[in-house]
Amino acid sequence: MRSTATTGTEARMESFYSRYRNVLLLVAILLAQIIGLAVQVRRPSAAGSGDTGQVRLIRYWVTSIVSPLEEFFLWTGHGIRGAWHGYLNLRGVRNQNLALQAEVDRLRMEQASLAEDVRQGQRLQALLGFKQQYIYQTVAAQVIGTSGTDQSRVLLIDKGSLDGLRPDMPVITPDGVVGKVRDVFRHSAQVLEINDAASGLGVILQSTRLRGILRGNTEGQTEIINILPDEQIQPGEAVITSGGDQVFPRGLPVGVVERVVNDPERAPYMAVLVHPDAKLSRLEEVLVITQIGNTLPTQEESDLISSEQRAADVLAQRLPGQDTGPQQTKLGPNGKPLPGQDPNAPPPPAQPPQPLHTDRFSPMGEPDASAASSSQAPMSAAPSPSTQPGKKKRRASVPTAPATAPATDAAPAQTLPEQASPAPAPTTPPEAQP
Amino acid sequence: MALLDHSTREEVRQHRFHPAVFILAPLFAIFLQSYLPLRHPGFALVDLPLCITVYFAVSRRNPVSGALLGTGIGIAEDALTHFPLGMQGIAKAIAGYLAASIGARIDVDNPGTRILMMFFFTLLDSLLRFGIERLLLNLPMEWFFGHELLRAAINALVAVILFSLLDRLRQRE
Structure with a gap:
């Protein structure tokens, strides 16, 4: 049964x-x-990638299969495009080179002018005990793929652990911040973009110095969250990294403020929509910051010094009154240098700058002492210091402009002939000589 | 009505493909899905792996193999994102299972049927993923109905072209 x-x-x-x-x-x-x-x-892993070992292995397998194909397609496409563009641009290379050289000169001068500010800033930061972070080393990487869905803002790059990449390294372009490294494989890595909802970035508004956290929303926009409604934030204000997240160095450009909107999830706080500086939807190459330090990198320091030296040369070439060498000496019809163009002649003495508003202490308006004594120019109504002992030389150089006449009118008439004269001005007035 | 009925058993026979097609076609679809949005960001609206899942499921007309194929393709897609593995695997497993079940009952070689079918499965896939993200993973996702309708329409149109290309890979009996 x-x-x-x-x-x-x-x-x-x-x-x-x-x-x-x-x-x-x-x-x-x-x-x-x-x-x-x-x-x-x-069970998220402690490495920051959020994956356990088996999951990481599956990701590694899929990435290893997909990335070689993507690299091949990118390489082929770049090869064809590079050959075509190289041919087309060949004719404009010379002009472009000249324009670039001029821009390099201009930038060197700008850099030289800012160098002293940089050093002063470093001294002040050292005094305050503030640790500035500088980018020491970067690895250039090619973007070879995406996650394939608009819900996950992840990029695939062609550099991995063999190139020194580690999770949480910052990824940037010259335009601005892109994101940070998430999963690293041997020859490739995943980058989480700043407009993903899972990302987070410490930022600061450049002019208002307001700090906040920048993250992505579900629509793929970047926003700074938890902003109080009474904050005065204007559209167009620049947003930079604050360095507070311990991932990105301070001062990298992130974007500009687009507008301030209500944040229904975090009422009564507001959200500031930010337009990213980096073109996140059309990235081709990125830089992964692999090393950050607290002092100015050696390369930048040497660049700064060379820029200062080079800027002096550039400035010397552009100054019209400077000796420009024998090849630029103008010759007369008889083959001899024109008057005032003798290359062996000593350079004219440097003239002090012309004052905007001359007064009786201005050095430019001083006439010759002998002329002053011989002419019948009216003396100043102000008490003369001539009676003071030991001030004889100084007294001779006191301007004799009439007190009633405006000083600005009188000064140019007196200084112009003096400036135009090629002969060196006497350093000591005749009457002051023993 | 002629579109939805099979009068003979001959019409519901399984289509045969070379085994390499079952491996290479999904891989190529995943590669294109990862690569093309880099050049054309709007391509992220298209879901080529889903099209492949539905096509092979209705061709094989075996629900279990459809579910397994959907699982494999979905997990491979998940591996390229930062989400936990299985999110798209679950959605595509259900889509593959249902597609194979439907394929055994209706004529799926007709372009009109294919458009309707792909439109429905894209919406279903989006709905399943949204449910998994919000209910299982508690991710901050929002449902944009207009966006999903547009996505479904685009996928339906792409699927008609893709399916006709894949039809050429069928083995003749």
């Missing part, structure tokens, strides 16, 4: 299984994946 019942139960089970086999298998597949999801959410 028992064996008959058992056989009946088995038959029923078998018929149940055969009838619902497909559904049962689907439920098993779904259950396995749900359990896998739960395990991944409960």
Whole structure:
């Protein structure tokens, strides 16, 4: 009897299984994946990537299969485009080179003018105990792929752990911040962009000095959250990294303020929508910052010094009154240098700058002492210091402009002939000589 | 009505493909899905792996193999994102299972049926993913109905072209 019942139960089970086999298998597949999801959410790794070992292995397999194909397509496309553009641009290279050289000169002068500010800033920061971070080393990487979905703002780059990349390294372009490295494989790495909802970046508004956290929203926009409604934030204000997140160095450009909107999830706080400086939807190359230090890098220091030296040369070439060398000496019709163009002649003495508003102490308006004594120019109504002992030389150089006449009118008439004269001005007035 | 009925068992026979097609076509779809948005950001609206899942599921007409194929393709897609593995795997497993079940009942070679089917499955996939993200993972996701309708329409149009290309890879009996 028992064996008959058992056989009946088995038959029923078998018929149940055969009838619902497909559904049962689907439920098993779904259950396995749900359990896998739960395990991944409960056990994030400590490396910052959020993946356990097995998950990382699956990601590695998929990336290893996809990235060589992507690199091949990119390489082919770049090769064709590079050859075509190289041919087209060949004719404009010379002009472009000249323009670039001029721009390099201009930038060197700008850099030289800012060098002293940099050093002063460093001294002050050292006095305050403030640790500035500088970019020491970067690795250029090619963007070879995306996540394929607009819900996950992840890029795939062609550099990995073999190139020195580690999780949480900052990724930038010359325009601005892109994101940070997430998962690193041997030859590739994933970059989480700043407009992803899972990202977070410490920022500061450049003019108002307001600090905040920048993250992505569900629409792929970047926003600074938890802003009080009474903050005075204007559209167009620059947003830079604050360095507070311990990932990005301070001062990197992030974007500009677009507008301030209500944040229904965090009422009564507001959100500031930020337009990223980096073109996140059309990235081709990025820089991964692999090393950051507290002092100015050696290369930048040497660049600064060379820029100062080079700026002096550039400035010397541009100054019209400077000796520009024998090849630029103008010759007369008889083959001899024109008067005032003798290359061996000593340079004219440097003239002090012309004052905007001359007064009686201005050195430019002083006439020759002998002329002053011989002419009948009216003396100043102000008490003369001539009676003071030991001030004889100084007294001779006191201007004799009439007190009633405006000083600005009188000064140019007196200084212009003096400036135009090629002869060196006497350093000592005749009457002052013993 | 002629679109939805199979009068003979001959019409519901399984289509055969070379085994390499089952491996290379999904891989190529995942590669294109990762690569093309880099050049054309709007391409992220298209879901080529879903099209491949639905096509092979309705061609094979086996729900279990459809679910397994969807799981594999979905997990491979998840591996390229920063989400936990299985999010798209679950959605595509259900899509593959249902597509294979439908393929056993209706004529899926007709372009009109393919458009309707792909439109429905894209919406279903989006809905499933949204549910998983919000309910299981508690991720801050929002449902934009207009965006999802547009996505479904684009996928339906792309699927018609893609399916006709994949039809050429069928093995003749």
